[in-house]
Amino acid sequence: MSEADVLLRVDDLQVHFPVHKGAVFRKQVATVKAVDGVSFQLKRGETLGLVGESGCGKSTTGLAILRMLEPSGGRIEFEGKDITHFDKSSLRPLRRRMQMVYQDPFGSLNPRMKVRDIIGEPLEVHGLANDRKAFDQRIAQLMRTVGLLPDMADRFPHEFSGGQRQRIGIARALALEPALIICDEPVSALDVSIQAQVVNVFVELQQRLGMAYLFIAHDLAVVRHVSDRIAVMYLGRIVEIAARDEIYRKPLHPYTQALLAAVPVADPVVEATRKRVPVSGEVPSAMNPPSGCRFHTRCPLAMDRCRHEDPALRDLGAGRAVACHLHDMAAQ
Amino acid sequence: MTAAAKPLLSVRNLVTRFGRGRGAVTAVDDVSFDVGVGETVAVVGESGSGKSVTALSILRLIPSPPGRIESGEILFEGTDLTKLSEREIMEIRGNRIAMIFQEPMSSLNPVLTVGLQVAEPINVHRRKPWDAALGTAKQLLGRVRMSDTESRLRAYPHQFSGGMRQRAMIAMALACEPRLIIADEPTTALDVTVQAQILDLLKDLAQGSRCSLILITHDLGVVARYADRVVVMYAGRVVEQAPARELYANPRHPYTRGLMASVPRLDGDTNKRLVPIDGQPPNLARLPTGCAFAPRCKQATDLCHRERPALSEIGPQHQIACWLETPAHV
Numbered sequence: 059m060s061e062a063d064v065l066l067r068v069d070d071l072q073v074h075f076p077v078h079k080g081a082v083f084r085k086q087v088a089t090v091k092a093v094d095g096v097s098f099q100l101k102r103g104e105t106l107g108l109v110g111e112s113g114c115g116k117s118t119t120g121l122a123i124l125r126m127l128e129p130s131g132g133r134i135e136f137e138g139k140d141i142t143h144f145d146k147s148s149l150r151p152l153r154r155r156m157q158m159v160y161q162d163p164f165g166s167l168n169p170r171m172k173v174r175d176i177i178g179e180p181l182e183v184h185g186l187a188n189d190r191k192a193f194d195q196r197i198a199q200l201m202r203t204v205g206l207l208p209d210m211a212d213r214f215p216h217e218f219s220g221g222q223r224q225r226i227g228i229a230r231a232l233a234l235e236p237a238l239i240i241c242d243e244p245v246s247a248l249d250v251s252i253q254a255q256v257v258n259v260f261v262e263l264q265q266r267l268g269m270a271y272l273f274i275a276h277d278l279a280v281v282r283h284v285s286d287r288i289a290v291m292y293l294g295r296i297v298e299i300a301a302r303d304e305i306y307r308k309p310l311h312p313y314t315q316a317l318l319a320a321v322p323v324a325d326p327v328v329e330a331t332r333k334r335v336p337v338s339g340e341v342p343s344a345m346n347p348p349s350g351c352r353f354h355t356r357c358p359l360a361m362d363r364c365r366h367e368d369p370a371l372r373d374l375g376a377g378r379a380v381a382c383h384l385h386d387m388a389a390q
Numbered sequence: 391m392t393a394a395a396k397p398l399l400s401v402r403n404l405v406t407r408f409g410r411g412r413g414a415v416t417a418v419d420d421v422s423f424d425v426g427v428g429e430t431v432a433v434v435g436e437s438g439s440g441k442s443v444t445a446l447s448i449l450r451l452i453p454s455p456p457g458r459i460e461s462g463e464i465l466f467e468g469t470d471l472t473k474l475s476e477r478e479i480m481e482i483r484g485n486r487i488a489m490i491f492q493e494p495m496s497s498l499n500p501v502l503t504v505g506l507q508v509a510e511p512i513n514v515h516r517r518k519p520w521d522a523a524l525g526t527a528k529q530l531l532g533r534v535r536m537s538d539t540e541s542r543l544r545a546y547p548h549q550f551s552g553g554m555r556q557r558a559m560i561a562m563a564l565a566c567e568p569r570l571i572i573a574d575e576p577t578t579a580l581d582v583t584v585q586a587q588i589l590d591l592l593k594d595l596a597q598g599s600r601c602s603l604i605l606i607t608h609d610l611g612v613v614a615r616y617a618d619r620v621v622v623m624y625a626g627r628v629v630e631q632a633p634a635r636e637l638y639a640n641p642r643h644p645y646t647r648g649l650m651a652s653v654p655r656l657d658g659d660t661n662k663r664l665v666p667i668d669g670q671p672p673n674l675a676r677l678p679t680g681c682a683f684a685p686r687c688k689q690a691t692d693l694c695h696r697e698r699p700a701l702s703e704i705g706p707q708h709q710i711a712c713w714l715e716t717p718a719h720v
């Protein structure tokens with residue numbers, strides 16, 4: 059991808075959390091390497107899906123990019139600027155360019171604020187709400203954009219359903235016309251019949267406004283539907299990244315293969331003939347990840363080498379990269 | 391299930407209500423379905439559609455007050471469970487019919503070892519002394535494919551991962567060789583690779599002993615992978631039921647069709663826009679007089695808003711409750 063197109067570049071990102079013990083004399087007893095060497099790029103107007111099972115570091119990656127968490131290492135470059143260690147005052151203008159939509163439409167909105175003020179808060183904070191009439195018009199426009207009726211602006215969040223609350227969260231994220239929206243499980247708390255409504259809002263907004271999404275979710279079918287490219291995470295690392303159709307048609311990493319095979323397809327005829335790739339066990343603790351390849355304790359194809367040699371994320375060309383010894387050779 | 395074979399379970403016109411007077415809700419409203427011997431029946435529907443209340447009614451676990459089974463029959467091996475005394479239903483619960491819940495932590499006792507809890511139904515229902523029951527419990531942990539069963543027996547639930555707890559629940563459910571297991575969203579809280587492990591295990595073990603399974607879920611993929619027959623619920627009612635293959639090949643109720651069009655599939659066409667179901671899930675306290683789906687249904691007519699359609703046969707073992715397929719009685 060050409061340099062000018064790159065909106066976000068994440069290079070060897072690390073986010074480590076200290077684990078303390080004891081109430082009075084807090085002593086650090088361990089470190090959770092929640093994100094441990096994540097690298098990827100995101101183009102303007104593109105959607106990168108970030109998938110993986112709970113605890114693999116998806117949310118932490120998103121929060122570190124937004125600089126709501128301090129990276130322990132690596133580099134984050136956004137719109138050509140190294141933002142890895144931006145201080146508070148440098149972060150302020152950054153917030154206009156990068157926004158977040160959260161999973162929980164119930165917890166993420168202040169219950170005592172009217173919808174108008176929730177959506178308008180980012181405008182207020184950035185001093186863009188001085189003209190009352192223009193402000194009201196902008197709120198009405200934002201509400202229409204996400205499919206809410208502007209005359210509901212004076213209501214409180216509890217008067218809205220889950221799907222409508224998620225629309226409020228999206229309108230708020232849109233207020234400052236960001237170049238990037240990080241969506242952290244934005245539909246997983248919604249009922250299945252409502253999820254499609256919100257997914258369509260995301261897709262249509264991008265077509266109209268052209269912002270990029272980092273779309274974090276554990277539902278692989280939803281991610282496939284919205285993404286241009288997909289990155290699969292396992293225990294703090296990206297194990298495979300590729301164009302959407304490539305990864306679904308021909309997953310290369312054994313974990314990607316297992317993950318895709320585990321998702322049932324809503325068609326009994328297809329299900330009856332699908333190849334199953336069972337993986338044993340569960341994700342090990344991020345506090346004490348396995349040596350070598352982190353997936354080796356569950357990998358049906360693990361070799362001796364996998365137990366002590368950590369595979370690097372290797373570029374296989376055509377925008378595809380895989381971290382697995384089986385694909386070392388292919389990369390030479 | 392062949393038409394001639396007698397079903398293991400036959401739920402007939404079940405009505406379960408909560409509260410009284412104006413605030414009363416009918417959580418399960420005239421629900422009827424059968425479960426054949428060795429059959430896996432999926433109950434699908436979004437949250438609040440009455441799936442759990444149906445399951446709890448079968449086991450007579452509806453908290454009362456505020457809830458009660460108001461009418462209907464639940465015929466299990468020929469006995470109407472609604473007529474049994476508390477002592478008689480205790481003989482069936484955890485013995486002939488076992489249940490697995492979504493959140494195993496809420497059904498496991500945190501201060502007792504896993505071994506004791508798996509052994510308990512064997513001690514209670516089979517009247518085996520504790521040491522023998524614990525021996526059987528150890529075997530059961532092996533059957534749910536736990537390794538190192540000796541130390542697992544002595545562990546406490548909080549020392550288990552989510553997947554391990556659900557395995558322990560399955561071991562408990564299997565303890566007395568039940569004829570029916572009701573699994574209520576058993577893997578909703580688990581990651582997808584673990585979900586596949588647990589459901590494969592449950593299905594294998596049930597099939598191996600010709601035990602029937604009621605699998606409650608909101609995931610159409612899970613239904614497609616594991617179910618023989620499907621019951622679709624909406625607002626406390628059965629709106630469609632059919633053999634799984636028939637239902638997916640030929641969904642007939644507008645709600646079922648809507649669900650299938652709104653959920654993205656792993657093998658679906660990504661260029662196609664998802665077709666959402668408009669509107670909001672129903673509020674049971676304020677249901678319309680006619681068809682409960684009418685406020686969201688693109689095909690609704692005056693009749694739909696006025697009167698409720700009854701469940702009727704539209705093909706072999708295929709039933710729907712919709713005026714579109716019921717000759718209007720003018």
Ligand SMILES: Nc1ncnc2c1ncn2[C@@H]1O[C@H](COP(=O)(O)OP(=O)(O)O)[C@@H](O)[C@H]1O
Nearest residue numbers: 075090092111112113114115116117118119344
């Ligand atoms: N503030 C925190 N302090 C300590 N550990 C954390 C914190 N936030 C996340 N973690 C740990 O980091 C890992 C990754 O978490 P997260 O990014 O939330 O994963 P995901 O979003 O993929 O489910 C997990 O093991 C989690 O327990």
Ligand SMILES: Nc1ncnc2c1ncn2[C@@H]1O[C@H](COP(=O)(O)OP(=O)(O)O)[C@@H](O)[C@H]1O
Nearest residue numbers: 408415417436437438439440441442443444674
């Ligand atoms: N303990 C209870 N008290 C009052 N109402 C209840 C209770 N349990 C369930 N209900 C009512 O029954 C409806 C159906 O609930 P449930 O069967 O749990 O739905 P689901 O399909 O999500 O399992 C709920 O929307 C609620 O109105």
Ligand code: SF4
Nearest residue numbers: 351354357364382383
């Ligand atoms: S490196 Fe080895 S253990 Fe890791 S995914 Fe590849 S084959 Fe499996």
Ligand code: SF4
Nearest residue numbers: 681684687694712713
């Ligand atoms: S009865 Fe009418 S409103 Fe109800 S699902 Fe059928 S067509 Fe739609």
Ligand SMILES: [Mg+2]
Nearest residue numbers: 116117118242
């Ligand atoms: Mg998360």
Ligand SMILES: [Mg+2]
Nearest residue numbers: 441442443574
């Ligand atoms: Mg339920």
